[in-house]
Amino acid sequence: MSKFREQLMKMLFLAAACASILAVALICFFLFANGLPAIGEIGWGNFLGKTVWKPSSGLYGILPMILGSVYATAGALLLGVPVGILTAVFLARFCPPRLYKALKPAVDLLAGIPSVVYGFFGLMVIVPVIRDLWGGSGTSLLAASLVLGIMILPTIIGVAEAALRAVPESYYEGSLALGASHERSVFKAVLPAAKSGVIAGVVLGVGRAIGETMAVVMVAGNQAVIPSGLLKGLRTLTSNIVLEMGYAADLHREALIATAVVLFLFILIINLCFSLLKRRDQP
Secondary structure, three states: OHHHHHHHHHHHHHHHHHHHHHHHHHHHHHHHHHHHHHHHHHOHHHHHHOOOEEHHHOEEOOHHHHHHHHHHHHHHHHHHHHHHHHHHHHHHHHOOHHHHHHHHHHHHHHHHOOHHHHHHHHHHHHHHHHHHHHOOOOOOHHHHHHHHHHHOHHHHHHHHHHHHHHOOHHHHHHHHHOOOOHHHHHHHHHHHHOHHHHHHHHHHHHHHHHOOOHHHHHHOEOOOOOOOOOOOOEOOHHHHHHHHOOOOOHHHHHHHHHHHHHHHHHHHHHHHHHHHHHHHHOO
């Protein structure tokens, strides 16, 4: 009876794994089957290199959206990664137990807040502050970076903290035995040992930031132009798709699917870079 249950569970796990692989394969097939012909019709150079997106005139240049996604994600990383890693270090190695019981659920709660709520917070709080301090409309690259920086915090904190706690205690104790202080032992022995896990958290944060839609739509200004400054509006790849897919048809619709192909390739490149970094760190 136990062998039968074991075989049954193996079959269930295999079926679940195959279903996941099939779902990814179907998504890839749909995107590439519908997106690549559109890119071929528009022209790779025109689609990826032109700066004018005007479907009514047959112009489908997504370079402003590519740069908008890159700029917004880079800004989010500059703001979110240092805060996230230092918060993870504090929770794993410095936080008193009583305070941890309050902070940890608060961090976990951040991960469960819908993105539209983050966008509403940015629209009602961050955008007016930027408008009052520096003028303009407030909806800008800076606002998008701030909102995305907040949104990626729970991902980076959660993965980095788990990586720090997984480091054998002997690393920390050995550093103390050599005369290092508590702080030096954490930052010179424990944190480097958890580098792969910390990088994994950053990569997941990048994926969250570059794939975010609703919050960015609400605070970025949605201008299909290359942003010329922190206080200028922009449009990301995801925003471009969600704003126009509802009424797009024919080549316009296929161009939006092709935009999703470019976004998909971005995610693949990010994951490939992480795999290469992880492989390089392995002995």
